[in-house]
Amino acid sequence: xxxxxxxxxxxxxxxxxxxxxxxxxxxxxxxxxxxxxxxxxxxxxxxxxxxxxxxxxxxxxxxxxxxxxxxxxxxxxxxxxxxxxxxxxxxxxxxxxxxxxxxxxxxxxxxxxxxxxxxxxxxxxxxxxxxxxxxxxxxxxxxxxxxxxxxxxxxxxxxxxxxxxxxxxxxxxxxxxxxxxxxxxxxxxxxxxxxxxxxxxxxxxxxxxxxxxxxxxxxxxxxxxxxxxxxxxxxxxxxxxxxxxxxxxxxxxxxxxxxxxxxxxxxxxxxxxxxxxxxxxxxxxxxxxxxxxxxxxxxxxxxxxxxxxxxxxxxxxxxxxxxxxxxxxxxxxxxxxxxxxxxxxxxxxxxxxxxxxxxxxxxxxxxxxxxxxxxxxxx
Amino acid sequence: xxxxxxxxxxxxxxxxxxxxxxxxxxxxxxxxxxxxxxxxxxxxxxxxxxxxxxxxxxxxxxxxxxxxxxxxxxxxxxxxxxxxxxxxxxxxxxxxxxxxxxxxxxxxxxxxxxxxxxxxxxxxxxxxxxxxxxxxxxxxxxxxxxxxxxxxxxxxxxxxxxxxxxxxxxxxxxxxxxxxxxxxxxxxxxxxxxxxxxxxxxxxxxxxxxxxxxxxxxxxxxxxxxxxxxxxxxxxxxxxxxxxxxxxxxxxxxxxxxxxxxxxxxxxxxxxxxxxxxxxxxxxxxxxxxxxxxxxxxxxxxxxxxxxxxxxxxxxxxxxxxxxxxxxxxxxxxxxxxxxxxxxxxxxxxxxxxxxxxxxxxxxxxxxxxxxxxxxxxx
Numbered sequence: 001x002x003x004x005x006x007x008x009x010x011x012x013x014x015x016x017x018x019x020x021x022x023x024x025x026x027x028x029x030x031x032x033x034x035x036x037x038x039x040x041x042x043x044x045x046x047x048x049x050x051x052x053x054x055x056x057x058x059x060x061x062x063x064x065x066x067x068x069x070x071x072x073x074x075x076x077x078x079x080x081x082x083x084x085x086x087x088x089x090x091x092x093x094x095x096x097x098x099x100x101x102x103x104x105x106x107x108x109x110x111x112x113x114x115x116x117x118x119x120x121x122x123x124x125x126x127x128x129x130x131x132x133x134x135x136x137x138x139x140x141x142x143x144x145x146x147x148x149x150x151x152x153x154x155x156x157x158x159x160x161x162x163x164x165x166x167x168x169x170x171x172x173x174x175x176x177x178x179x180x181x182x183x184x185x186x187x188x189x190x191x192x193x194x195x196x197x198x199x200x201x202x203x204x205x206x207x208x209x210x211x212x213x214x215x216x217x218x219x220x221x222x223x224x225x226x227x228x229x230x231x232x233x234x235x236x237x238x239x240x241x242x243x244x245x246x247x248x249x250x251x252x253x254x255x256x257x258x259x260x261x262x263x264x265x266x267x268x269x270x271x272x273x274x275x276x277x278x279x280x281x282x283x284x285x286x287x288x289x290x291x292x293x294x295x296x297x298x299x300x301x302x303x304x305x306x307x308x309x310x311x312x313x314x315x316x317x318x319x320x321x322x323x324x325x326x327x328x329x330x331x332x333x334x335x336x337x338x339x340x341x342x343x344x345x346x347x348x349x350x351x352x353x354x355x356x357x358x359x360x361x362x363x364x365x366x367x368x369x370x371x372x373x374x375x376x377x378x379x
Numbered sequence: 380x381x382x383x384x385x386x387x388x389x390x391x392x393x394x395x396x397x398x399x400x401x402x403x404x405x406x407x408x409x410x411x412x413x414x415x416x417x418x419x420x421x422x423x424x425x426x427x428x429x430x431x432x433x434x435x436x437x438x439x440x441x442x443x444x445x446x447x448x449x450x451x452x453x454x455x456x457x458x459x460x461x462x463x464x465x466x467x468x469x470x471x472x473x474x475x476x477x478x479x480x481x482x483x484x485x486x487x488x489x490x491x492x493x494x495x496x497x498x499x500x501x502x503x504x505x506x507x508x509x510x511x512x513x514x515x516x517x518x519x520x521x522x523x524x525x526x527x528x529x530x531x532x533x534x535x536x537x538x539x540x541x542x543x544x545x546x547x548x549x550x551x552x553x554x555x556x557x558x559x560x561x562x563x564x565x566x567x568x569x570x571x572x573x574x575x576x577x578x579x580x581x582x583x584x585x586x587x588x589x590x591x592x593x594x595x596x597x598x599x600x601x602x603x604x605x606x607x608x609x610x611x612x613x614x615x616x617x618x619x620x621x622x623x624x625x626x627x628x629x630x631x632x633x634x635x636x637x638x639x640x641x642x643x644x645x646x647x648x649x650x651x652x653x654x655x656x657x658x659x660x661x662x663x664x665x666x667x668x669x670x671x672x673x674x675x676x677x678x679x680x681x682x683x684x685x686x687x688x689x690x691x692x693x694x695x696x697x698x699x700x701x702x703x704x705x706x707x708x709x710x711x712x713x714x715x716x717x718x719x720x721x722x723x724x725x726x727x728x729x730x731x732x733x734x735x736x737x738x739x740x741x742x743x744x745x746x747x748x749x750x751x752x753x754x755x756x757x758x
Contacts (some may be wrong), residue, residue: 131545
């Protein structure tokens with residue numbers, strides 16, 4: 001890391017009602033001034049105590065810097081950590097954190113700071129939203145996926161034995177700070193998770209973002225900092241516009257599900273962890289793009305172009321051998337059990353062109369044919 | 380029960396922003412038409428599935444009638460039950476309910492119906508507020524306390540090993556239906572819980588409600604149905620006005636804490652269950668009324684009058700022997716550990732006259748003197 005890559009800080013705002021608007025800042029090296037930044041957030045004006053929640057990958061690298069930044073601005077801090085990985089988004093961990101909060105005397109005059117990726121953010125957000133009926137929380141995302149997707153929008157969750165994200169809340173952060181320097185330590189598999197969401201965002205957002213992505217694919221694949229910063233800001237702008245228009249998932253927010261109907265089914269059928277989320281979303285975008293040609297008459301060229309964009313970002317790594325035995329019927333059954341399904345019909349989000357999407361119920365037989373195509377292609 | 384006691388139905392409305400306003404109906408025999416009533420609640424217009432949550436006392440008496448009423452209006456129902464008692468407001472129960480919801484295929488198009496007292500309402504509300512990030516819920520309170528207090532206001536909670544109500548959410552019901560017939564089966568100890576809150580409401584609300592209560596004390600003690608119905612409606616109007624003005628406990632809602640600072644400390648020090656909540660609140664009102672004479676110069680006559688009102692409702696039953704050994708210092712320490720305490724200072728709500736209250740930090744030495752008076756009076 002040298003200063004030549006230091007882009008200027010970009011500030012975005014999520015405008016919501018009832019005093020719940022919040023800022024997002026994106027830049028390199030922001031962590032060092034995190035405490036000062038929190039000091040000017042009005043929702044935190046009465047607060048001098050911070051709980052930092054991190055995980056066993058991110059905590060050892062950045063928790064010390066985060067706490068020093070908070071101390072420098074007069075916050076006292078308490079650090080909690082969970083094991084890195086999706087399995088930490090558990091009810092058992094939420095319960096242990098609540099009891100640990102009580103033991104540490106954490107009161108209402110506390111901000112919960114999530115320092116980590118999506119798992120830490122979802123867990124910290126859920127615990128913050130329910131501790132004494134809600135204390136403020138702040139996101140310091142450490143992964144590309146968390147920066148472009150999970151850290152904003154106010155969805156918190158834990159997993160149950162029966163499924164992912166079944167328990168949670170809509171609860172907005174008071175502030176989101178994306179320090180690009182934290183991405184230096186991001187493993188390759190985690191990059192794929194974020195890049196797949198970037199591609200999704202660009203396709204759904206607009207021709208401008210989509211064309212920009214096609215033009216900057218190589219620089220993005222090389223993780224060039226200025227391009228990366230731009231991509232993150234563009235994706236955040238897109239997500240912010242969707243969240244502001246539909247905070248509680250009543251309509252427009254459904255577009256964020258592009259590529260995810262198939263991806264979730266694939267992850268379920270392969271067994272969680274067998275296919276990375278980014279890999280699954282890339283597969284899901286390809287699936288939706290192909291299905292869209294027949295379901296809504298989207299141009300074949302557009303499907304091919306989306307695949308090429310995913311390919312250029314190296315998102316089509318070989319699927320695990322476990323996937324070779326996943327059957328079309330199993331995938332369809334998994335789609336039907338998604339929590340967004342109503343009345344036994346599967347809805348897909350389709351893009352007919354960049355920036356033009358629709359969500360629609362799809363003829364089950366058509367879905368099954370495309371699932372069969374997919375199954376055959378794995379053999 | 381005969382029809383001569385059937386008062387007309389009273390409808391109240393809690394007006395909140397963002398489509399979260401809801402109705403409360405009070406009357407005798409309303410349970411039989413619960414399904415029809417839910418059918419006209421706009422927040423439930425898309426919903427055909429109901430989860431009824433009750434407990435081992437209330438379920439055997441009223442769950443069948445509630446489900447039949449729901450079936451008659453086209454809802455399918457699933458019944459869950461927890462053991463009666465505060466110990467059911469646990470994380471373990473919340474976890475079991477969430478897993479049971481998953482196993483039963485409970486989706487977003489579901490209303491959770493709380494059929495029981497405050498424990499069932501708090502638990503059901505918490506589970507509903509977090510299931511798939513929130514499904515609608517409805518309160519069918521079966522206790523006087525739940526009717527006049529806990530069923531409205533949107534506070535949900537579970538207890539931790541470390542303390543009561545430490546985990547929860549602010550989450551408004553979509554509808555509250557108070558069927559006075561359900562009170563026929565209410566045990567005496569439960570009556571005291573509700574009556575103590577009624578007295579609190581009257582003192583804080585207005586001279587009108589307070590004087591009405593003094594005049595109708597005997598009829599209320601005799602549980603005369605028309606007087607009881609009036610008392611419930613008056614208390615609901617009071618609570619509604621407070622909740623609407625301060626949904627998330629930022630200010631005015633603090634008045635609801637009248638008598639509760641001492642009550643919570645007493646319950647903690649005696650060991651939960653050793654002193655009934657209503658009994659503790661009666662003691663807490665007496666304590667606050669006496670302390671107010673010195674702390675804010677409230678008239679001694681007013682303190683005496685409040686005690687007489689509590690006495691007339693038979694709320695000063697003998698305290699358990701366990702209380703005889705509770706020390707002033709322990710009570711003070713318990714007050715300091717309350718989740719509403721900030722910066723190590725104890726706030727009390729005082730009434731100088733009916734309808735005139737204030738919340739104020741109190742000199743610790745003054746509190747300790749009055750706690751010592753209290754301790755000496757127990758011997």
